[in-house]
Each structure stands twice: as structure tokens, then as C-alpha cells.
Amino acid sequence: MNECGGRAARPTPLEDRVALVTGGARGIGRAIALRLAEDGARVAVIDLSDTGAQTAREIEETTGRATTFVKADISKEPEARAAVAAVETALGPVDILVNNAGITRDGLILVMDEGDWDAVLAVNLKGAFLMSKAVLRGMIRRRRGSIISISSVVGRRGNAGQVNYSAAKAGLIGLTKSLAREVASRDVRVNAVAPGYIETDMTAALDEPARNAIMKQVPLGRIGTPEAVADAVAFLAGDSASFITGVVLPVDGGLGI
Ligand code: NAP
Numbered sequence: 622m623n624e625c626g627g628r629a630a631r632p633t634p635l636e637d638r639v640a641l642v643t644g645g646a647r648g649i650g651r652a653i654a655l656r657l658a659e660d661g662a663r664v665a666v667i668d669l670s671d672t673g674a675q676t677a678r679e680i681e682e683t684t685g686r687a688t689t690f691v692k693a694d695i696s697k698e699p700e701a702r703a704a705v706a707a708v709e710t711a712l713g714p715v716d717i718l719v720n721n722a723g724i725t726r727d728g729l730i731l732v733m734d735e736g737d738w739d740a741v742l743a744v745n746l747k748g749a750f751l752m753s754k755a756v757l758r759g760m761i762r763r764r765r766g767s768i769i770s771i772s773s774v775v776g777r778r779g780n781a782g783q784v785n786y787s788a789a790k791a792g793l794i795g796l797t798k799s800l801a802r803e804v805a806s807r808d809v810r811v812n813a814v815a816p817g818y819i820e821t822d823m824t825a826a827l828d829e830p831a832r833n834a835i836m837k838q839v840p841l842g843r844i845g846t847p848e849a850v851a852d853a854v855a856f857l858a859g860d861s862a863s864f865i866t867g868v869v870l871p872v873d874g875g876l877g878i
Pocket of ligand 1: 643644646647649668670694695723771773774815817820821822824
């Protein structure tokens with residue numbers, strides 16, 4: 622409560638910023654989009670799925686911030702470029718890009734076909750390249766911008782049954798560090814967050830023994846929440862992280878130690 626007896630206003634460090642979150646319809650992307658809007662940003666949700674429209678509406682109702690939804694496949698260059706143009710028309714120039722959209726097609730290498738490899742690399746890695754390229758010209762011109770890509774603990778440690786996904790997530794780390802070096806002189810920061818096991822549809826398929834096995838490996842002894850990842854992204858997005866670029870921030874309960 623503040624001294625007038627009302628509830629203290631939540632700080633809005635991202636006031637006047639426009640944020641674009643790929644794969645923002647559900648899971649971690651949804652939590653990130655909501656969190657950035659709570660912090661004051663106008664948020665665009667980009668997703669393959671029409672659920673993104675509902676998510677954008679919910680964010681607008683909860684936070685009172687303008688939002689927009691653009692349906693697009695971020696692994697296709699014309700769609701990625703058109704999505705950024707649509708967001709800029711609706712909300713203004715993009716200040717914050719979160720490359721969150723991701724898919725898995727798991728299997729041991731001997732049964733993994735070329736399509737499983739290509740699909741995972743296309744969404745998780747090429748999509749981040751295309752979206753970063755599409756927003757960067759404006760960020761460089763305005764000398765302001767923050768790009769955050771959602772990598773994974775498996776991009777740092779590897780994981781049996783996920784050569785495609787781990788390669789894509791390790792590739793995102795390389796993309797992040799190289800791009801951070803390319804655009805630092807223009808005041809554009811580029812960072813990554815590497816979640817461990819997080820409670821979403823992507824991990825809902827794990828059976829009880831698999832969950833227990835995972836929890837035994839996590840020093841903090843639990844599966845994380847999408848909100849914990851969103852907190853890390855919100856930090857990297859804003860001015861509290863103004864001297865931080867090229868880092869990979871683990872949000873994994875210590876799994877990657
Ligand atoms: P999720 O629940 O499966 O949500 C992913 C979202 O991305 C979905 O809304 C999906 O749309 C969308 N998407 C997929 N392909 C797309 C494309 N080509 N263009 C646009 N949107 C697309 O996943 P999540 O668990 O929240 O994961 C989010 C990110 O965190 C991913 O990059 C994932 O690899 C990473 N991550 C997750 C975990 C975890 O434990 N969950 C751990 C480490 C890293 P549809 O609904 O149409 O499929």
C-alpha cells in the first residue's frame with residue numbers, strides 16, 4: 622500500500638517500448654508476452670496458431686496495454702518480414718525481439734529422418750536468424766534494441782535423442798554471441814536465456830518416472846515455471862541489463878552447473 626492507502630503502482634520499466642514475442646500464443650512465450658506487457662511494453666504476439674489472438678486479447682485485458690497478434694510461420698523469410706512490418710504498423714518500431722518459437726522432433730539419430738532435422742533447425746535456429754534480420758535495420762537506425770533468444774540447457778550440455786534440437790539450441794548461442802559483437806557499436810544488445818525443464822505443453826508428455834528422473838538431476842529439485850523464464854527475459858530486455866550483451870543466462874534450477 623502507498624501512503625494514500627492505495628495499492629502501490631507496479632513499476633513499468635518497459636514503458637514506451639514495443640516488444641515482439643515469437644511463439645507467444647502459449648507456454649513460455651505466453652508468459653514472456655504477459656510479463657513484458659506488465660512491465661509497460663506494447664506487445665506483439667507472433668504465432669502459427671490462432672490461439673495467439675486470444676492470448677493477445679487476454680494480455681490487453683489484464684494489463685491495459687495495446688497488443689496485436691500476427692499469424693506467421695517465422696521459419697519462412699517472407700512471412701517473418703511481413704510479420705515485422707505488420708507489427709510496426711500496428712504498434713510502432715520494434716525495440717525488443719524475443720525469439721521464443723520452438724519445436725521438437727525427438728528420436729535417436731539412427732531413426733531420425735532428414736525432415737525431423739530440417740524442421741527443428743528451420744524453426745528454432747533459422748527462424749531466429751530471419752526475425753533478428755527483419756528487426757535489426759530499424760534497431761540499428763534508432764540505436765536502440767534488445768534481442769533475446771530462448772536457447773536451452775541441452776544446447777550447452779547435449780541430450781540423447783535430441784541431436785537436432787540440441788544442435789539448433791547450441792546454434793542459437795553462436796548466433797547470439799556473433800550478433801552481439803556485430804551490433805554492439807550501435808547500442809543493440811543480443812542475449813540468450815537457456816531454460817532447463819519448464820512446465821509447458823512441450824514437457825507435459827513426460828511420464829512420472831521421467832519427471833522423477835529429471836528432478837533428481839536438478840539441484841533445486843523441481844521443474845521450473847514459464848514465469849521464471851519470463852523474469853529473466855524481462856531483465857535482459859530492459860535498462861537494468863544495459864551493460865550486458867552476448868551472455869547466455871541459464872534458468873534451469875542448477876541443472877547446467
Ligand atoms: P510450446 O508450449 O510448444 O509453445 C511453442 C509455441 O511456438 C507454440 O505456440 C507454437 O505454435 C509456436 N510455434 C511453433 N513453430 C512456430 C513457427 N514456425 N512460427 C511461429 N510460431 C511457432 O513450447 P514452450 O515449452 O513454451 O517452449 C518455448 C521455447 O522455449 C522454445 O524455443 C523451446 O525450445 C524453449 N525451451 C523450452 C523448455 C521447456 O522445458 N518447455 C526448455 C528449454 C527451452 P503451435 O501452437 O501452432 O504449435
